[in-house]
Amino acid sequence: MTAPTRQYQIRDLLLQLAPTEGYTVSPIESVRWLRSNRPLDSTPVLYEPGIVFVCQGRKRGFIGDRTLVYDARHYLVVAVPVPFTMETDASEEAPLLAAYLRLDPALAAEVALAIDYSGIAREDTLPGPAAPLGLEASPMDDRIEGSLLRFLEAMVDPVETAVLGPALLRELYFRVLCGAQGATLRSVLGERGHLGRIALALKRIHADYAERLDVSRLAREAGLGLAAFHAHFKAVTQTTPMQYLKSTRLHRARLLMLHKGMTAAAAADRVGYESASQFSREFRRLFGRTPQVEVARLKASFAIPEQDDEAFVSSH
Known part of the structure; x- marks a missing residue:
């Protein structure tokens, strides 16, 4: 099956799953569908960890001096919640259609552990010393696209959703965790490296955002010196800890x-x-x-x- 054929099939399935504008919940708690018939102007956002598949239309994210495009040929992986600015392309004739998988930590960790034990995660696939960004758009490959198609085909049928849905979702997690952003996600899930340590600090901020938070305490809990904590936090989130806290509150x-x-x-x-x-x-x-x-x-x-x-x- 050619890539354009798969894309048309995925689009048609999402038209069924998201029959009305807005968000449609699915029988799987961590999965929802989006349909938007209108463009969205530049809007500050803070995505929770997850995977976004835009199957028609286009989203653009702006973080620092970088532009991330996610559309039918690119998917977005959010390893840690990062503030950025987003805009979308959509119309009545060609609505934006997307599948959003909020990260299921237990499922993701289980799959990541199996990958690590299998030896797939070789040293040359792990993140280097510099912490990567907390979110990234990557090209859609045939395996991920095929897994997404099988998952959506099951989700339009209640019986297949109940029987096959969880297994096909696991397959989709496996493809993403073995893909371009898999090493970044596994670092966060395993709390490894600088990204994993900053992820711990972000969890603390999101748990206690209404409280007075001390940056020195965040650094200690992350196992980093204050200067190193600031540097790695900025590398991952493109902002400072206090600016991040303010953004989270707002x-x-x-x-x-x-x-x-x-x-x-x-x-x-x-x-x-x-x-x-x-x-x-x-x-x-x-x-x-x-x-x-x-x-x-x-x-x-x-x-x-x-x-x-x-x-x-x-x-x-």
Whole structure:
């Protein structure tokens, strides 16, 4: 089967799985489908760890001086939650269609361990001394595309979803973990190297973002000296620990206003701001709009899916 044929089949399956605009949940908790009939202008986002397959349309991410493109020929792997800016291409005639796999840590770790024991993860496939970015777009290869097609074919049938879905999801994880970003993901899952240590600090920030966090403590918990911690944190996230904490609080507050109906003042207090006016200033600086205007814009664009309170901030 040729690559264009597979792409058409994948597109047609996602049209079935995502029949209406917005996010559609699947019977597998960590998987959801996206359909958007309109483009999304430049928007600051903070993706939770996962894998994004855009099967029609295009997304562009801007982080530092880099541009990441993920479309029918490129998939995105988010090893750790990293703030960046995103825009999308979509229309009524050619809606953006995507499958999003929120990383299942237990499943990913199980598959990664099996890969390591098998000897697939040779030394030359492991990350070097310099920590890679926490997210990266990679070319879609035939094996990953074939696994994605088989997974989607099963997901349109309730019986196949129940019987085959988990095994086919495991196969898809295996393909990604053996692919271009597999070594990066395995470093995070195994808490190895500088990326794995920074991932620990990010988990702490996301767990305790509303509290007063001390950078020296984060560095100690990551097993790094303060200078090394700052350097590796910046290499992975393209920002400083305190800037990252501020971004996390603001993204979380945006979700609370969008999905919980909180006022700006209430959301500011919930995420750890002592001053509502400071919150409003920093919110506008990050998002370019007041809280009220930004929330109204997102409601009109289906930009952010519903999330559990404990989930990482997400804006796929």
